[in-house]
Every structure is written in structure tokens, then in C-alpha cells.
Amino acid sequence: MMSPWAGVVRAADAFDHWVRDPVDPRPLAWFRSWLGLLSLVNLWLLWPDMPMWLANDGVLPPAVHRELIADTRISIFMITGYSDAAIGIIRGLGLVGGLGLCLGILPRCAAFCVWLAAVSYAHRNMYILHSGDNLIRIGAFFLIFARTDGVFSLPDAVRRRFFRQAPSTSRPRPSLVPAWPQRILQVQLCVIYLVAGIWKAMGPTWRNGTAVGLVLQLGEFQRFPIPEFFMTRFMSQVMTYGTLAFELGFPLLVWIPSLRIPVLLAGLAFHAGLDWVMNVQMFQWLITAYYLLWLQPRRDASPDAG
């Protein structure tokens, strides 16, 4: 029988391999492209109101902002000072970075641009942020360290199409890349669900099954119509406990390979339902983008170690 200490050592070793062993870059590349597209949509939504939220004569003038944020936080405003020129820079960074991520053009630089744009508006006016902004900032930050330039990218496709050196019937296999950015983002997704689930489980309305019924009454969150039978106590209990079960179950069950796809499909259904019922702009789209990191590419196209 294995001693406890040997068990700890073995678990640590397995964790070390999980973090450090190189992985197929395609899930990261799919995530990168989808995050890039969603960051562009987010930018498009923010664009017209940027002067109101971020400009010196907007709703948060420099004097008030200085009063609210005393510590140092990275942003374009560190370079420009309180200047409205920063809005143009944020727009440019967001646009160039989003396109770069989406098309795989200099993806690490693109990730840096998206991250810098996102932290800049976040640190200039933290009152306008939604959870989707967190997901963009964090996703873009770790994509700065991820090597996805050789896969699922426009330059790569062009290179293969026009500069192929030897005729080949099969697609070239992408090289394996360091796993840790993908692992951190996978853990991040689990942390989100776990923390959200634990917070909810502490609330009386989540424990007595009325929470979702209350949320559905809030006009400010209403989106599309739902069948009338959803507005009953029974359905509120089903949806409330279902939410708790999903948020607390996902971080555990998604690690089990045989359950992974069912759990991800359940998550997609869960967030699609929320997106229909609730007006929460980009969150459902962005959190399900992180699901791409869990996909296992088919073995017949497995990459070469590089």
C-alpha cells in the first residue's frame, strides 16, 4: 500500500506533468480567435459611449477618479495622463488587437493590445464593467504567453496556400506548445464557477429556491419572453437548485474525461438559456469561449512534438 507521503509526491508529480508537458496548440488557438471576435463585439458596444465613460468631461472627471483610485494600475492613461487622446488609443489597440487575435496575426502582440485596451478602460472607469470584461482581460493576459501563432491563423493559411514547399495531401501538424497558459485558463474557469456557486449557496433565497424567481421578475434584466410556467414556485426551485448544482458541479466533473463533453454541453445549454432570458450583454458568450480550452483535438491530426 502506498504511504501518504508517496501519494503526495505522486500527485505533485502528476500535477507537474499536467502543467509542464507540451500540448496541442489548437484549443488555445480556437479560444484565441473566438476571444478576439468577442472582444471586437465588446469594443463595438463600448465605442459610442466611450467619451461619456472615459473622457475628462465625462461622468468621471479626473479629480473624482483620483479620489477613487489611489494605487498604481497599468493603463494607457499612465502614459497619456488624463487626456482624451487615450480614448483613441484604446479604440485603436482594441481594434488592432481584436483583429490580430481573431486572425492569428502576431497573436501575442495582439493579446497584449487587447489586454492593454481592456485594463485601460477598466482602470479609468470601474463602474461600467461587467463580468465579460474580466474574462476578456484575463483571457488576453494569458494569451500573451501562449504560443498559438502557427495554428488557425491567416498568415499560416496564406503560407500554406502560396508558399508550400513540397506537395502534400495532409495538413501539416502544428508543433506542441507549453501547456501552462491553457492550464491557468482552465483552472480560472473552474474558479469562476466554484466561487459563484459558493457565494450563491450562502444566500437564503438560493437555499430556499426562490432566487431565480426573483431574478426573473427584475425588469432591468429581462430579455426575450419565456413561457408562463417558468414563473411558478416549482420552476423557480428547479432553476435555482439547477444553477447551484451546475456551478458547484462543473469544477469537479469537467476534469473527468468521460464526463467532460456532457458537462460542457450542459454548460452550453445553461448559458444559452441565460442568454435568452437575461440581458447581460457579453458574459454568456465569453464564458463559453473558455470551454474551447477543454476540447481534445482528434488524434488523426495530432501535432508533432516541436
Add this chain to the structure above:
Amino acid sequence: MPASLFPPKPAIDRLAGGPFLLLGLWQAWDMFSPDPRTADVCVEMRCSDRDGTTERRMLTDMVAMDYSERWRKDRWRKYFNDHLRLDDERVLWQPFAEYAARRLREEGEDPATIELVRWWRNCDPAFRPELRADVRETPWQSYLFHRWGVPREWGR
């Protein structure tokens, strides 16, 4: 995560809080928790012009907006409903009133007073379909939480 459930949280916050804030990696996942809000809210701006006319603008009456506008203005809901309306965030009131006055002047008006009003209605613990179908079924209450008399020469 609450410190009551995760005792090392304060120590971790002290260690990691600075770098996380610096790099924009801070995060919070507490929407609708520990309990969802039990009141529907929205914010109104009232403007009285020097010519005696009064204009009322509901800033975050999301139900009155069409699907597209309500989606595009989700950040308005965050700013006005989740922050500006609160007494704890009173530091935001006057800057917004001044911003509104500037915008109104650009539209050709001459505001004499800007008033901010919060509206709310309590949710019904007995669920019925009509509670979602028409949020105006139940009575709304309002409270004027900020009033600014715009000096005639202000900003000119």
C-alpha cells in the same frame, strides 16, 4: 470567496492583491449572490430649463427599450442602477449632473436645475406570470436623491 469560508483569503489578498490590481487580473463573481436584489430599480434625470419647461429622461428603464437598445445599454444599467443610484456612491452624483448639464447645453437647452431620481418596486415573493410580463403591475416608488441648481455662468 468570503473569508468566513476561506480563512487564508485576507493573507492571500495582502500578498496578491497589489499585483492583481496592477495587472488588471482582479475579478469578482458574485452576481446575484449571496442573494439577488429583491427590488427592481431604475434612474431618472429631470431637467428644468430656464424657460420653465421640464424634461424627464429615464436613463435605465430597460423594459421600455427595444431588445437591441437594452442589450447595447447594459453598461448604463451597471453604471446607473448598480452604482450611481446608491448613497454609498454619492461621489458620482455631482459629476454626472455636470455632465448632463453640458450635454443638454450642447443640445440647445439651458438647464436651470438637474435632478436625479431613483425609482424602485419590490419584487413579489409569490410568483405569477404577470410579474415578469408587466413590471409596471406593482406600484413604483421614487426618491429625489440629488438636485443641482446650475449657475447661469457655470461652464461658459
